[in-house]
Amino acid sequence: MNEVKKESKQGKIRAQSEAKIIEAAQEEFILQGYKGATVQSIADRAGLPKANILYYFKNKENIYHAVLEHTLDTWDKGIGDIDPDQGPKIAIEKFIASKVRMSFQHPSSSKIYAMEIIQGAQHLKEFARTYLRKWVREKAALFQHWIDNGEMVDVDPYKLIFLIWSTTQHYADFEIQVLTVMNRAEYEEEDQEQVTAFLTDIILRGCGLK
Amino acid sequence: MNEVKKESKQGKIRAQSEAKIIEAAQEEFILQGYKGATVQSIADRAGLPKANILYYFKNKENIYHAVLEHTLDTWDKGIGDIDPDQGPKIAIEKFIASKVRMSFQHPSSSKIYAMEIIQGAQHLKEFARTYLRKWVREKAALFQHWIDNGEMVDVDPYKLIFLIWSTTQHYADFEIQVLTVMNRAEYEEEDQEQVTAFLTDIILRGCGLK
DNA sequence: AAATATTTTAACCTTATAGTCAAGTTGCTA
DNA sequence: TAGCAACTTGACTATAAGGTTAAAATATTT
Incomplete structure (x- = not known):
């Protein structure tokens, strides 16, 4: 007390x-x-x-x-949970949108996390082994359920999750490369929407949901 | 002499x-x-x-x-150029395959590169501004040509290149996370093929090429 | 075989940095 | 307003690390 x-x-x-x-x-x-x-x-x-x-x-x-704790907090708050009832299309749309939002709003958190993993996850091994593994397993089971139900094309759910992670985080972690290659000084408002639209479009189609 | x-x-x-x-x-x-x-x-x-x-x-x-030079050398040697005549399907297949191969065969090069970019590309700004920008621009023009020709769905070619980069490099840079989440000790022979097959499948479908 | 160039290595120097300490200042509580 | 707790900060210390030097060992050339 x-x-x-x-x-x-x-x-x-x-x-x-x-x-x-x-x-x-x-x-x-x-x-x-x-x-x-x-x-x-x-x-x-x-x-x-x-x-x-x-x-x-x-x-x-x-x-x-x-700093790492702050990063995990940010991640945790920013990723809304998937509602199993809404079906794969809405689930994937929401998942992509929230990940892209995180990348554009909190790029530093994404970068710290990426560096930690690349360097061997010395401080996040336990987090990955427990929390993250469980999280992915649950989401993968959900996707598998939809696949078995014929609601989406048969793709490896784990790899699909990795695909969404990597493509969305890329805009935070590799921000400088993206901007330099496109000869731009910084992201603008519409970039976040455009990236969301692009990824949603191509991934949904890739999953046979368009 | x-x-x-x-x-x-x-x-x-x-x-x-x-x-x-x-x-x-x-x-x-x-x-x-x-x-x-x-x-x-x-x-x-x-x-x-x-x-x-x-x-x-x-x-x-x-x-x-x-070390950085060695990394760029490795990258340069490992990525076969795209042949414009072969059409988008073969081009994307080959591109994905070579990037996945690089990620599984030379993960350390990928990691060094990733860290350098995340940390602000202090030593690679010039490389990105010149060589890389030109490379992407050329490839993007190629994709755009195919799109205009109706040979593939209308997607932003730049973002498509970023998508292929990020998804393939993920298996090198985030190797530890991928392995930990899947409760595996290390990659095996078949992983490279499976990843290639998965990414090829989903991306080609995403581009309307399946 | 002699002469020259390259490579190996221990010892040393200088500087930068993590962390401590103690003395002071400010803010809170009764 | 007195007293205690929380906060602030300059000065100090120990150590680790980058880099130098010079001398010895080994290779190479003529």
Whole structure:
């Protein structure tokens, strides 16, 4: 009973500072990598003295943990669950739309996650082994059900999920390449819609749903 | 005239050592990031003393450059050019097959490249602005031609190329996630074929080519 | 075989950085 | 408003890592 009260009271300044630090750290970790991001550079970006950073987080490793947690939170909140009753077409449409939205609204979270996986998922092995595996298994079963029912073409559900993940995240992780290749400075409003429309169109057709 | 001779003579030991170093460095850069990979760790992995590494490469930055060059070489050699006369179906099939092959045969090159792009493409901006942009533009024009000819469904060719890139590279870059989610230890022979078949199937259908 | 070029390596130096500490300041509670 | 807790911050320390050097060993050429 005390704990909650205490947390909510001490939270004022703490919560604000921690949020600032996590945001700054996220950018630094992306740009410089874990080792390359210095506590000083995080402090500079957050506009706080270094010692203050280490007052809120015991050490650099803990900052990184907080950034990863923040990333998973963002992911979790952003991906609406699939409703089995709505059928494959609506399910895939919604899934694509939410993933594209996440990529355009929270590219940094996507990048941090991608780097962590590429580098061997040292900190996310457990997450993948438990939460993610279960999530994918459930969704795959749903797709398989629709396939068995003749509601969509027979494709490997796991690979379909990977396809949707990869194509949507590409616009966040490879943002710079996409923009450079297309000779554009930054994404605009309509890009998100156009990407959603394109992916929905081609994937639905690929699944025999058009 | 002397230069070539000199190079070929001095190359014996040098070429071997450099190759060993580049391979070791590639793994270290992936696992630890640029700053996190130490010259010592590269030396250990290559089985050479640190000072020897710095005899062949002036400094760490140069090692990284060599790794990136090696990556671009690999990419360049591995991607067969599209023959305009063969039509969209064969073109896409071949493109997917070669990209999947690259992902399964040279995952480390894919990972290094991905990390470099995610981190802002500091060393590859020029490559993307010139070579890559031109490459994509040419291929996109080809697809557009086929679309105008009614040989395939009207989809944005740029986005189609990004889709093929992202879905194929996913199996290299996110290898660990794919394996973990599917509760597998490592890829097997048939995985490459199955992925190729799946992607070819769904993408061709998505392009109205099935 | 002598002379020259290349390669190997230990020891050393310098700098950058994670983390500590202690002294001060601000904010909250009774 | 007094006292306690939370916060702020400059100065300091230890260590790890990039890079240098010089001398020895090995290859290569003539």
